[in-house]
Amino acid sequence: MKVLIIEDEKTMAFEMEASLKKAFYLCDLAHSFKTGLEKLKLNQYDFILIDLSLPDGDGLDLLKEAKKHNADAAYIIITARTNLKDRITGLDLGADDYLPKPFYLLELQSRMQAIARRKFNIAEDLLSIGNFKVDIKKRQIKYELEEINLSRKEFDLLSYLLLHKNRVLTRVQLSEHIWGTFVNDDYDSNYIDAHIKNIRKKLNCHANTDWLETVRGVGYRVKN
Numbered sequence: 735m736k737v738l739i740i741e742d743e744k745t746m747a748f749e750m751e752a753s754l755k756k757a758f759y760l761c762d763l764a765h766s767f768k769t770g771l772e773k774l775k776l777n778q779y780d781f782i783l784i785d786l787s788l789p790d791g792d793g794l795d796l797l798k799e800a801k802k803h804n805a806d807a808a809y810i811i812i813t814a815r816t817n818l819k820d821r822i823t824g825l826d827l828g829a830d831d832y833l834p835k836p837f838y839l840l841e842l843q844s845r846m847q848a849i850a851r852r853k854f855n856i857a858e859d860l861l862s863i864g865n866f867k868v869d870i871k872k873r874q875i876k877y878e879l880e881e882i883n884l885s886r887k888e889f890d891l892l893s894y895l896l897l898h899k900n901r902v903l904t905r906v907q908l909s910e911h912i913w914g915t916f917v918n919d920d921y922d923s924n925y926i927d928a929h930i931k932n933i934r935k936k937l938n939c940h941a942n943t944d945w946l947e948t949v950r951g952v953g954y955r956v957k958n
Contacts, residue, residue, distance in 0.1 A: 735780035735850070735894070736760045736911050740770035740796065741812065742788050746835075750783065753839040758873070758890065760914040767791030774803045778910060781846055784829075786813035786820060794820070797827050808849045812837070847871065854897045861896050863956060865941040868896060877940035887912065888933050891926070895946070895956045904953040930954060 737759045741747035744765060751761045762777065764770035767788045774782070782800055786793035797809060811824045814835045821832050830849050833842060851857070859871035866882075868875045873889055875882050884892065890912045895903060905926050913925075930946070937943045947955045 736762070736777070736914060737781040737783065738762045738764065738770070738773055738777070738779045739783045740764045740767075740788070740793070741783070741785045742766060743785070750839065750842065753843065757843055758886065760911075762914075767793075767796050770796055771799055774800050778907075779804055779807045780911065781810065781849075782807045783810050783812050783842075786811060786815050786824070794823055794827060797824065797829060801828050808846070808853055810842070810845065810849070812842075850897075856897075861893075863896060863899075863958070864943065864945050866937065868893060870897075875937075877937075880940070882936055882940065884933065884936060888929050888936075891929050892933050892946075895954060899956050899958050902949045902952055902955045906953075908953060 737754055739747050739750050739754075739761060741750065741763075742765050747763050747765065751763060754761050759781075762773055762779075764773050767790045770784070770788070782804060784793045784797055784800070788796065793811065793813065797811070800807070800809065809829045810831045810833055811821075811829045812833050812835065813820070816834045824832055831845050833845060847859070851859070859869055861868040861870065866875055866877055870893055873893075875884060875889065875892070891908060894908065894911055908926055930948070934943050934946060937946075945957055947957050949955055
């Protein structure tokens with residue numbers, strides 16, 4: 735999933751970035767209100783982490799603007815400001831969580847996973863499709879008790895489609911959320927198609943994958 739970290743304390747921002755990258759998130763960084771807003775206008779994110787005390791503006795004002803451009807994202811306010819008024823205002827503006835500094839990076843990841851479970855309406859990290867079980871947290875896919883070896887990008891692509899079950903995702907959306915870039919030529923488009931082909935090949939060795947549907951001229955969908 736793709737994350738925007740808007741944090742002016744660069745050491746802290748880099749630590750969050752490194753921690754989330756180890757957990758297979760794609761991260762963009764912004765160290766100011768202005769840069770954060772520019773990235774929000776250009777990209778779609780799954781998570782947006784906003785510090786309230788930015789050097790050129792208030793994070794609460796940025797949160798208002800962010801919701802206009804990334805309505806589907808999940809928002810976590812990260813700040814040293816702990817007064818009740820800021821907390822209530824942030825939540826009223828649409829933040830999904832509020833994490834006061836200092837905090838543990840593992841706690842941030844746990845809160846993001848909890849938000850993702852609520853967002854995608856899944857009770858736990860284990861998803862089922864056909865005869866396959868997918869453990870989002872452990873990054874495993876199994877047929878019965880046998881684990882299937884998918885590459886990192888193949889797993890990212892399949893799990894992202896599973897989380898958006900019954901929704902058609904375009905190649906542009908898949909490219910941006912899985913690779914962090916837009917599809918801008920045939921090469922990138924073919925790159926996605928090649929990964930889907932590999933996923934089908936590996937899974938079809940065990941069971942039918944009719945649930946992984948190609949929507950001609952648009953993209954792909956996992957249908958239930």
